[in-house]
Amino acid sequence: MDPRRKLVLLLTLLGAAHFVVACAGFFAPYDPTAQDRDRPYAPPMGIHWIDSGGNFHARPFVYAQQLREGSFDEYISDTTHPIPLKFFVSGAQYKLIGLFPMRIHLFGVENQGAPVFLLGSDGYGRDLFSRMLYGGQISLLAGLLATALALSCGLLIGSLAGFFGGWTDDVLMRVAELFLALPWLYLLFAIRAFLPLAVSPLQAFFLVVVLIGTVGWARPARLIRGVVLSAKERDYVRAARGFGASNIYLLRRHILPQTWSVVVTQAAILVPQYVLAEVTLSFLGLGVPEPAPSWGNILSSLQQYSVLSSYWWMFLPSVAMVCFFLGYLALASALQDVADKSKI
Amino acid sequence: MNLLIRSSPRNPGKFSVCAVAVLAAWTAVFLPSPVQSQSRNSPSEEFLSVPGEIGGAGGRLVVSLRAEPKTLNPLIAGDAPSRQAIGAMQADLIHINRATQLTEPALAKSWTVSKDGLLYTIKLRQGLRFSDGHPLDADDVLFSFQLYLDENVHAPQRDLLIVGGKPIVVRKVDSQTLSFELAKPYGAQERLFDGLAILPKHLLEQPYKQGKLDQQWPLSVAAAQIAGLGPYRLKEYVAGQRLVLERNPYYWKMDVKGTRLPYLDEIDFLFVPSADAEAIRFQSGETDIIGISRVAADSFSTLSRQSRGYTMSDAGPGLEYNFLFFNLNDLGTKVSADLARKQKWFASAKFRQAVSLAIDRQAIVRLVYQGRGVALWGPVTPGNKRWQNTSLNNSARSVEAARNLLSAAGFSWKKDSSGEPSLVDSSGAPVEFSIVTSSSNAERSKMATLIQDDLKQLGMHVQVVPLEFRSLLDRVLQSKEYDACVLGVANYDADPNSDINVWLSSGGSHFWNLGQLKPSTPWEAEIDQLMEKQLASRTFDERKHFYDRIQEIIRENQPLIFLASPDILSGAKNTIGNFHPAILEPYVLWNVEQLYLRAASGGSHP
Numbered sequence: 018m019d020p021r022r023k024l025v026l027l028l029t030l031l032g033a034a035h036f037v038v039a040c041a042g043f044f045a046p047y048d049p050t051a052q053d054r055d056r057p058y059a060p061p062m063g064i065h066w067i068d069s070g071g072n073f074h075a076r077p078f079v080y081a082q083q084l085r086e087g088s089f090d091e092y093i094s095d096t097t098h099p100i101p102l103k104f105f106v107s108g109a110q111y112k113l114i115g116l117f118p119m120r121i122h123l124f125g126v127e128n129q130g131a132p133v134f135l136l137g138s139d140g141y142g143r144d145l146f147s148r149m150l151y152g153g154q155i156s157l158l159a160g161l162l163a164t165a166l167a168l169s170c171g172l173l174i175g176s177l178a179g180f181f182g183g184w185t186d187d188v189l190m191r192v193a194e195l196f197l198a199l200p201w202l203y204l205l206f207a208i209r210a211f212l213p214l215a216v217s218p219l220q221a222f223f224l225v226v227v228l229i230g231t232v233g234w235a236r237p238a239r240l241i242r243g244v245v246l247s248a249k250e251r252d253y254v255r256a257a258r259g260f261g262a263s264n265i266y267l268l269r270r271h272i273l274p275q276t277w278s279v280v281v282t283q284a285a286i287l288v289p290q291y292v293l294a295e296v297t298l299s300f301l302g303l304g305v306p307e308p309a310p311s312w313g314n315i316l317s318s319l320q321q322y323s324v325l326s327s328y329w330w331m332f333l334p335s336v337a338m339v340c341f342f343l344g345y346l347a348l349a350s351a352l353q354d355v356a357d358k359s360k361i
Numbered sequence: 362m363n364l365l366i367r368s369s370p371r372n373p374g375k376f377s378v379c380a381v382a383v384l385a386a387w388t389a390v391f392l393p394s395p396v397q398s399q400s401r402n403s404p405s406e407e408f409l410s411v412p413g414e415i416g417g418a419g420g421r422l423v424v425s426l427r428a429e430p431k432t433l434n435p436l437i438a439g440d441a442p443s444r445q446a447i448g449a450m451q452a453d454l455i456h457i458n459r460a461t462q463l464t465e466p467a468l469a470k471s472w473t474v475s476k477d478g479l480l481y482t483i484k485l486r487q488g489l490r491f492s493d494g495h496p497l498d499a500d501d502v503l504f505s506f507q508l509y510l511d512e513n514v515h516a517p518q519r520d521l522l523i524v525g526g527k528p529i530v531v532r533k534v535d536s537q538t539l540s541f542e543l544a545k546p547y548g549a550q551e552r553l554f555d556g557l558a559i560l561p562k563h564l565l566e567q568p569y570k571q572g573k574l575d576q577q578w579p580l581s582v583a584a585a586q587i588a589g590l591g592p593y594r595l596k597e598y599v600a601g602q603r604l605v606l607e608r609n610p611y612y613w614k615m616d617v618k619g620t621r622l623p624y625l626d627e628i629d630f631l632f633v634p635s636a637d638a639e640a641i642r643f644q645s646g647e648t649d650i651i652g653i654s655r656v657a658a659d660s661f662s663t664l665s666r667q668s669r670g671y672t673m674s675d676a677g678p679g680l681e682y683n684f685l686f687f688n689l690n691d692l693g694t695k696v697s698a699d700l701a702r703k704q705k706w707f708a709s710a711k712f713r714q715a716v717s718l719a720i721d722r723q724a725i726v727r728l729v730y731q732g733r734g735v736a737l738w739g740p741v742t743p744g745n746k747r748w749q750n751t752s753l754n755n756s757a758r759s760v761e762a763a764r765n766l767l768s769a770a771g772f773s774w775k776k777d778s779s780g781e782p783s784l785v786d787s788s789g790a791p792v793e794f795s796i797v798t799s800s801s802n803a804e805r806s807k808m809a810t811l812i813q814d815d816l817k818q819l820g821m822h823v824q825v826v827p828l829e830f831r832s833l834l835d836r837v838l839q840s841k842e843y844d845a846c847v848l849g850v851a852n853y854d855a856d857p858n859s860d861i862n863v864w865l866s867s868g869g870s871h872f873w874n875l876g877q878l879k880p881s882t883p884w885e886a887e888i889d890q891l892m893e894k895q896l897a898s899r900t901f902d903e904r905k906h907f908y909d910r911i912q913e914i915i916r917e918n919q920p921l922i923f924l925a926s927p928d929i930l931s932g933a934k935n936t937i938g939n940f941h942p943a944i945l946e947p948y949v950l951w952n953v954e955q956l957y958l959r960a961a962s963g964g965s966h967p
Binding site: 050052054057087089090110118140141142210216217302306307308320321322323324326327 | 637638640641657658659660662663666667721724727728731732780800803807810811813814824825826827832
């Protein structure tokens with residue numbers, strides 16, 4: 018496929034996925050922290066069009082699940098009463114993109130007594146589908162913000178080091194090497210131990226972002242330094258300098274534009290990497306605290322053998338994650354292809 | 362008593378160990394089910410015959426421990442795996458039968474108590490030998506108690522042997538008889554002797570004199586250097602992998618047919634890193650029994666579902682109680698402004714009662730223990746029928762009643778930025794606090810998350826902070842920098858004395874306000890007095906009367922908000938005979954000498 022068309026396709030897909038996650042409140046039928054204590058570990062519900070009597074329904078429906086008497090996690094589907102899925106139903110209040118209070122959800126059921134769990138529920142009876150979407154908000158935003166932070170630091174430090182050379186270069190690059198050599202997971206443990214006992218989900222979120230971002234700037238900085246180093250020796254840059262251009266002008270007009278393709282490609286590689294870092298932290302209980310969902314703390318229940326062996330749907334959020342990561346990595350390689358092509 | 366977390370080392374100074382009290386009415390010798398009988402094997406040996414299925418001799422049992430024991434020395438063992446291994450290798454004078462919860466003679470053939478309850482005279486069985494063949498006599502008993510009582514040895518058992526402020530005085534009457542003199546009558550009576558292993562003088566006297574007792578009997582000890590009176594003795598230790606015990610040929614119990622116990626030739630303790638690994642090993646058939654440490658309900662249901670050749674059993678609620686408590690420690694000038702503000706709420710009994718009313722205990726039982734547990738409103742679980750005060754009403758969950766209590770205590774509700782009503786105190790500050798819990802304990806983390814959601818309905822903003830267990834204990838017991846905490850306590854014995862450090866205001870596990878010099882509230886003072894009274898009472902009815910009142914005071918004041926108690930869950934291959942899990946530790950190995958392997962053909966479990 019033509020690299021540009023591939024790029025556009027990937028951007029559209031990723032953009033759509035991000036849109037769904039950003040508007041999680043609308044696409045998710047429930048509040049991610051709402052517990053339905055009568056339905057722990059409910060399996061995913063199938064969406065049906067044909068009922069048990071063989072009749073076709075124009076409107077898709079689900080069967081209500083009831084806990085088997087005396088059992089903890091065995092459910093019986095009530096096939097006598099199909100519950101139609103409604104669209105644009107009113108439900109739990111949420112804020113669209115964190116701003117506009119709304120109650121309309123894309124889909125849901127009107128009968129509050131029998132919830133629809135598309136991907137099943139977790140050990141507290143919370144809707145896994147809603148948690149996955151809301152969790153994506155936190156994880157992806159953390160990844161994007163951390164990437165922005167790491168790249169801005171990297172761009173600033175890398176270009177300074179490359180452009181000025183000499184002892185500036187030496188000092189900055191040695192510091193970068195120091196950061197590369199840091200065992201960052203232990204560093205995070207140590208920093209977390211220093212902080213006050215209870216941090217709110219919002220504080221924890223920014224903490225994670227800042228930590229990942231500040232630890233991660235070194236690698237992009239080194240790449241950018243290399244690009245700057247070669248760019249500043251180009252003839253047109255020397256010519257501009259000869260005409261009396263200032264350092265700032267040179268950086269802005271001639272050198273930084275050269276780093277663009279590296280920055281964009283790096284971004285596409287770093288986002289999934291940092292999302293994964295957030296997932297790791299939350300998995301280990303260092304990230305966003307319960308009950309706020311993040312991909313990491315959704316998956317952390319898989320540490321238990323019983324969950325691992327009995328409730329397969331608890332893996333489903335990881336499938337979504339893998340799709341996101343593959344999308345980003347494909348985007349990185351597409352960007353690379355486009356950049357290579359434009360050079361020729 | 363043990364702070365309940367996997368293999369948590371007990372703090373010897375602070376927590377009294379196990380045994381203790383009940384049955385104050387008994388003053389004379391009383392022998393429950395096991396019948397005394399003279400051995401057919403050897404006329405000089407006085408055996409104890411125990412009822413149970415008749416088993417076949419031979420075979421090997423493989424079980425798992427959640428960590429490697431730290432030592433085989435009963436004088437320094439504090440961690441659960443060490444105690445579990447030592448339990449199979451040592452024996453005591455008088456033993457609490459884990460199934461009946463009553464005392465029965467062990468190394469002691471019989472005992473008498475003087476009328477004033479101060480003098481116990483114990484007669485040893487004749488002809489007993491340590492596992493190395495060396496004969497046992499009163500000198501060994503005298504020596505063992507000397508070790509337990511020696512301050513320089515720092516044995517965790519020492520606290521138990523200080524009755525009425527004075528150490529027990531042990532005297533040798535003759536080579537088979539000893540007397541124990543107490544300074545004050547002791548309510549728990551002969552339960553005192555449970556768990557005090559009788560140690561071999563011929564092996565430990567030399568190191569004791571050299572002051573090297575604490576270096577004795579590490580796991581790497583040579584088998585010839587260690588001996589005990591328990592059913593098994595050391596055979597082999599492979600660091601990081603397993604501890605192998607072999608049958609003690611001199612053991613002093615026999616079955617009703619007169620066969621010397623134990624039946625099994627060998628027990629292998631495998632060291633596995635976690636509860637999940639333990640479940641996987643059991644499921645794959647690598648281990649024969651699971652449940653030396655209680656099996657978690659979720660592993661239990663997974664194992665039950667995929668059961669092949671083994672049977673899982675639920676022995677009902679045990680003695681463990683889990684609870685939420687608030688930091689009421691008087692920190693003086695060291696207290697942070699934030700905590701001082703919160704302590705004003707916590708100190709209000711109405712606030713604590715409201716929290717208790719809002720907690721959905723049935724949901725905890727259902728979601729945390731998968732229904733295999735009971736909701737709790739007091740420290741005495743339904744597993745401890747003798748001591749439970751059944752006249753108290755268990756108030757059902759009522760958010761409405763909780764709100765009324767909070768209003769009465771001066772709290773009110775205000776809409777916060779998101780439009781939800783949030784609870785504010787009389788000065789208008791929002792009620793926000795954090796609950797610390799152990800990150801390695803999935804059950805208690807889950808309880809905290811459920812409580813968080815319950816309290817949201819009262820407009821309280823609660824954060825759950827999972828901490829590594831060591832740092833959790835450090836915060837709760839040392840630095841006292843926390844708001845609230847979810848913990849659990851598992852007792853070794855059903856007697857109230859095992860909880861004494863929790864209820865005495867000066868106690869080292871008086872969690873909410875540790876080690877007070879003087880009781881800080883009138884009701885804590887009353888509990889102190891009642892505890893003292895029950896300790897010195899000599900009849901069960903009297904003791905029960907006092908303990909009932911203690912339970913009532915606790916119910917009124919809610920210093921600990923009780924949550925739930927799990928069932929004791931375990932499992933064994935169908936080929937294991939005489940497998941009868943008890944609700945007292947060690948749940949599945951208490952009758953290890955009677956366990957046997959059925960012939961491969963007879964597959965069904967009783």
